[in-house]
Amino acid sequence: AGTVCFEAVVLQNALMADGSELPVASSETAGIVIAVLSSFVNGCTFVLQKKGILRSRDKGVSYVTDLVWWSGTLCMIIGQIGNFLAYNVAPVVIVTPLGALGVLFGAVLASWILEEHLNILGKLGCLLCCCGSIVLIIHSPKAEATSRAEFEERLFDPVFVTYILLVVVLLIVLIVWIVPAHGTSNILVYVSICSLLGNFTVPCSKGLGLVAPDAFGEGPASGEALALLLGLLGTLAVSILTQFYFINKALECFSSNIFDAIYYVAFTSSVIFASAILFKEWTALAVTDCLAMLCSLTVVCVGVVLLLRCQMRKTKTFTDLVVYKASEWSL
Numbered sequence: 631a632g633t634v635c636f637e638a639v640v641l642q643n644a645l646m647a648d649g650s651e652l653p654v655a656s657s658e659t660a661g662i663v664i665a666v667l668s669s670f671v672n673g674c675t676f677v678l679q680k681k682g683i684l685r686s687r688d689k690g691v692s693y694v695t696d697l698v699w700w701s702g703t704l705c706m707i708i709g710q711i712g713n714f715l716a717y718n719v720a721p722v723v724i725v726t727p728l729g730a731l732g733v734l735f736g737a738v739l740a741s742w743i744l745e746e747h748l749n750i751l752g753k754l755g756c757l758l759c760c761c762g763s764i765v766l767i768i769h770s771p772k773a774e775a776t777s778r779a780e781f782e783e784r785l786f787d788p789v790f791v792t793y794i795l796l797v798v799v800l801l802i803v804l805i806v807w808i809v810p811a812h813g814t815s816n817i818l819v820y821v822s823i824c825s826l827l828g829n830f831t832v833p834c835s836k837g838l839g840l841v842a843p844d845a846f847g848e849g850p851a852s853g854e855a856l857a858l859l860l861g862l863l864g865t866l867a868v869s870i871l872t873q874f875y876f877i878n879k880a881l882e883c884f885s886s887n888i889f890d891a892i893y894y895v896a897f898t899s900s901v902i903f904a905s906a907i908l909f910k911e912w913t914a915l916a917v918t919d920c921l922a923m924l925c926s927l928t929v930v931c932v933g934v935v936l937l938l939r940c941q942m943r944k945t946k947t948f949t950d951l952v953v954y955k956a957s958e959w960s961l
Contacts, residue, residue, distance in 0.1 A: 659834050661716045666731060668712030671705050673735025676877075677743055677888040678702030688934065693878070730760035736890045746885045748940060755936030759891045762929035763898050769922040778840045785833055790793075790908050797829050817889060817938070818878035825867045825896035829904040834866035836908075875913070888937050895930050 682699025686692060693699045709732075735754060740746040748756065755821050785789065814817045841862065844855035880889050 664712055664723070665716040668709050668716060669731035670735050671712060672709035672732035673737075673739060673890075675702050675706045675709060675736075676881060676890050677736055677739040678705060679878060680740075680881045680886040681743055683878065686781055687882075730764055730894065733760055733891050733894050737887045739764055740885070740887045744886060746887050752887065752940035755933040755940060756887070756891045758929050758933030758936065759895045762926045762933060763895055764836045764931065765926035766898060766902065768921055769919040769926070778844050782858070783839045784908055785837065786909070793904070793907050794829065795825050801826055808824055814883045817880065817884045817892060820876050820884075821889065821892050821896050823876045824873045824880075824893060825900040827873045828897050828901045829868040830865050831901070833904075833908055834862045837862045838866070840843075888940065892934055895934060899927070899930070 664774060677704035679693075679699050682702060683693045684698040685698055686696045733756060737753075741748075801823060804819060804826075808819050809823075837860065841855050841859045845859040846856075877889075877893075880893075
């Protein structure tokens with residue numbers, strides 16, 4: 631849900647940069663309906679993929695051969711298209727918070743299809759994560775449309791380049807060393823990888839809308855624009871495929887309910903931070919917005935802690951059950 635929402639936001643800004651005008655307020659109802667339906671589809675994504683993984687595991691085959699898993703993947707694609715349409719017919723501040731409904735829809739579907747029931751801590755944590763993320767999105771700095779020249783200047787700004795290099799180093803450490811040691815026992819490992827990859831999604835999605843007109847136009851700058859366009863497309867493809875891979879690795883090991891909620895929060899925070907660095911939006915933030923963001927981050931952190939406590943309790947219960955059964959068999 632988080633990936634879909636923020637990719638749509640930056641793509642909307644890219645359209646605005648190209649001079650396209652968004653529909654008037656009369657389209658808000660249609661945008662809200664599309665956003666709600668897209669949230670439902672997005673909520674189905676992780677649940678269906680998890681179901682496909684479990685089915686293929688029982689059969690002893692790869693999950694890429696399972697039709698249910700592919701139906702979840704199809705839901706992801708449809709959800710992205712739906713969110714993109716919603717953001718182009720209704721204001722961001724109305725549509726974006728509705729993305730949190732995907733977490734709630736996913737929780738309901740998981741309890742029905744996967745029989746993954748959250749205890750009171752998990753339900754409260756899920757609610758806090760959704761509420762905190764909505765406040766964070768509403769008060770976060772908004773990316774302003776820029777020209778291709780301005781985008782290139784900001785993309786190669788030393789501060790942003792340094793930040794991206796740090797993200798790459800952190801991703802390498804997580805994938806090469808942390809995943810083999812703690813990937814199957816700590817849900818934050820996979821969540822961190824998928825969320826950090828959002829730092830590449832933002833500039834690439836934003837840049838595609840700004841660079842494409844120059845890349846396919848006529849003029850001396852078309853060659854440079856085409857090279858930049860191909861670079862952005864390649865980076866975007868690698869980041870999305872890597873996210874897709876580690877999302878499925880996470881679903882193999884953890885509850886889709888807990889992963890969906892924590893991932894929504896982590897991706898939201900990561901993308902807001904990267905966008906603020908790239909577009910230097912913090913200078914335009916009011917004091918009230920800063921305080922609201924700090925409060926929302928606190929609420930989100932409490933929600934994540936509750937979800938992690940819920941996961942730890944489930945893991946402990948499962949371990950105790952295995953030990954109990956093993957002792958019975960030994961007798």
